[in-house]
Amino acid sequence: MSDAPLLSVRELTVRFGRTLAVDRASFELWPGEVLAIVGESGSGKTSLLRAVHGDLPADGGCVQYRLDDGALVALDELPEPMRRQLARTQWGFVHQNPRDGLRMAISAGGNVGERLMAAGARHWGRIRAEATEWLRRVEIDPARIDDPPRTYSGGMQQRLQIARVLVTRPRLVLMDEPTGGLDVSVQARLLDLIRRLVSDLGLSAVIVTHDLAVARLLADRMLVMQGGRIVEAGLTDQVLDDPQHPYSQLLVSSVLQA
Amino acid sequence: MSEPLLAVEGLSKEFTLHLQGGVRLPVLRGVSLTVRAGECVALTGPSGAGKSTLMRALYGNYLPGRGRILVRHHGRLVDLAAASPREIVAVRRETVGYVSQFLRVIPRVPARAIVAEPLRAAGMDAAASEREAERLLARLNLPQRLWSLPPATFSGGEQQRVNLARGFAFPYPVMLVDEPTASLDPANAEVAVGLIQEAKARGAAIVGIFHDADVRRAVATREHPVVPLAAAA
Numbered sequence: 001m002s003d004a005p006l007l008s009v010r011e012l013t014v015r016f017g018r019t020l021a022v023d024r025a026s027f028e029l030w031p032g033e034v035l036a037i038v039g040e041s042g043s044g045k046t047s048l049l050r051a052v053h054g055d056l057p058a059d060g061g062c063v064q065y066r067l068d069d070g071a072l073v074a075l076d077e078l079p080e081p082m083r084r085q086l087a088r089t090q091w092g093f094v095h096q097n098p099r100d101g102l103r104m105a106i107s108a109g110g111n112v113g114e115r116l117m118a119a120g121a122r123h124w125g126r127i128r129a130e131a132t133e134w135l136r137r138v139e140i141d142p143a144r145i146d147d148p149p150r151t152y153s154g155g156m157q158q159r160l161q162i163a164r165v166l167v168t169r170p171r172l173v174l175m176d177e178p179t180g181g182l183d184v185s186v187q188a189r190l191l192d193l194i195r196r197l198v199s200d201l202g203l204s205a206v207i208v209t210h211d212l213a214v215a216r217l218l219a220d221r222m223l224v225m226q227g228g229r230i231v232e233a234g235l236t237d238q239v240l241d242d243p244q245h246p247y248s249q250l251l252v253s254s255v256l257q258a
Numbered sequence: 259m260s261e262p263l264l265a266v267e268g269l270s271k272e273f274t275l276h277l278q279g280g281v282r283l284p285v286l287r288g289v290s291l292t293v294r295a296g297e298c299v300a301l302t303g304p305s306g307a308g309k310s311t312l313m314r315a316l317y318g319n320y321l322p323g324r325g326r327i328l329v330r331h332h333g334r335l336v337d338l339a340a341a342s343p344r345e346i347v348a349v350r351r352e353t354v355g356y357v358s359q360f361l362r363v364i365p366r367v368p369a370r371a372i373v374a375e376p377l378r379a380a381g382m383d384a385a386a387s388e389r390e391a392e393r394l395l396a397r398l399n400l401p402q403r404l405w406s407l408p409p410a411t412f413s414g415g416e417q418q419r420v421n422l423a424r425g426f427a428f429p430y431p432v433m434l435v436d437e438p439t440a441s442l443d444p445a446n447a448e449v450a451v452g453l454i455q456e457a458k459a460r461g462a463a464i465v466g467i468f469h470d471a472d473v474r475r476a477v478a479t480r481e482h483p484v485v486p487l488a489a490a491a
Binding site: 217220221237241244246249253 | 273277318321
């Protein structure tokens, strides 16, 4: 167990005009840990994730990341080329809608290979071999490698997006409702896949979800957000089985038992 | 006498139900309990007395109100009532095991992998942990054709046997065992009793809830009554 956090978010604040979307959110993420952020739509969980990733400008606070050499750096103080390099290699972002994370007109193999090339790979044969291997790992028939993702089902597209993100072996993966738009049977397969890959690769991950069952299955710890604020944080099963905050109690008691 | 592996000191637990106007439900007050290596303490008391609440608090699943839950973890005492979530995750990986009544099924994950998971988490390689999982499943008489299937469609007794195999796969120094024989036939209940006896023999400190009086007599070294607070008041 490492004692140094990989990611440290301090008092992060995001405003949309006069609305406070994220209100002084603070959390840490340690290597190999999976953190879930839950809350209903409008609670600010996706805004928090996007601000951590640098897609939304912060109106206060900071995001610190530990580089390979152990130095903790504030992301907004890094030179832009270095930030882009981090985003291409060490970080990955899985969008709820695979169309936002894939290029729909180029082949599946091209989608995976593109990220490898952005990270510096040049040898075509090796790129193709690696792409084939990753299609297999996310349970896509390698015979479909030259087909564009628009010919894939929603579940396959989502698995392809995950392959594209993981091919560069990132240390940190941010996921926004990765199972959100999928049928229940497809969700189960994807959840099992994410669970296995996270554990096999020793990834650190932050997963935004409104689905408490997804949080229970994947996350070691969780944060509950309401109105832009983190109202409760703790061990996943403790927050779900013994929620302390009124809003967490409402959230847990509102789940339909199948 | 050996050092205690688990020491509960003045533990209290109260639930505040915010959705019911903030009603407070006190369940445990001032519970103290010490368990040493090789002991198996049976919690007794009527249904609703708080036995399961105490067990869940000992696992860090329920947040204790007051008191301390000291566990010997890697040679030092960790207070689970004050530990960070990450410390609790580490304690659960190698020190405190929990065998609950029900299996939480994970879609698509076969029985063998569910049983092997705690061993994998503690660092054992895949092949060795699967062999150990198969040994336990065979001992609990789970038909071999079920090992590679996810337990979602198994019977209650079959699921409980998968759960027992998972709970006893790793030799935790402290074990919490909640109704291990509830839906087992006599032959498999006998196997469960054997697993508990072996855990005691290797020096585990065990706290359990055993409704079956024969099972309790067979495994418990002493009893610890949990008194309902309404009756105690």
